[in-house]
Amino acid sequence: MTATEISATAQHKNLQKASGSKNPMEKIPEYTSYTATDGTPFSLYCKTKSDMGDKTLKWCFKLAEKNVGPFYKANSMGWQPKIKQADLNKNWARYLVACDKDKNPVAYAMFRFDFDYQQSVLYCYEMQIEKTSQRKGLGKFMMSTLEQCAKIWEMEKVVLTILKNNPDGKSFFTSIGFQLDDSSPDSFENKDYEILSKSLL
Secondary structure (H helix, E strand, C coil): CCHHHHHHHHHHHHHHHHHHCCCCCCCCHHHCEEECCCCCEEEEEEEEHHHCCHHHHHHHHHHHHHHHHHHHHCCCCCCCHHHHHHHHCCCCCEEEEEECCCCCEEEEEEEEEEEECCEEEEEEEEEEECHHHCCCCHHHHHHHHHHHHHHHCCCCEEEEEEECCCHHHHHHHHHCCCEECCCCCCHHHCCCEEEEEEECC
16 A cells, blocks of 8 residues: 555545544634634534524525625626525535624534545635624634644645635635635636635645
């Protein structure tokens, strides 16, 4: 067995362990709370889609519609609510949710552990924050939480997709160390999105 094969075997084992964990954040309890620079407190939890209540899932869709719906409408893909709802309700989906002091959800990241282009990754499909909770460092903290989660389960990198017509979103992710991934579509493919990643090796 070659070194590459051993590496691939180890990757698959790590992926199986991560995917089988009920709460992948159980080993990083220090990331279950965050206090913003202005003193605003937040609590965080991680759940599988099956453990998320219908009310919270509906809120996730509404927040995505409000935050990124306009960007989708402005490009060739358009806003397709049924597809977005189906994406948010994938059986494999995991949610990292941030709540305010009254336990109301104010932000979420939807993600999964996956094997992507021969690498084990934590793939963040969505991250949305209510306007009232933006610019408090919460987004940066949540992405840091996902990175730590990925490290704990020995993933090789964190991957995400960003729409090209959302420069503020791309600026945020590049400011915390994300770069254009090798798997991102080439310019001649004329896609409306880019794939960014952050290596954890």
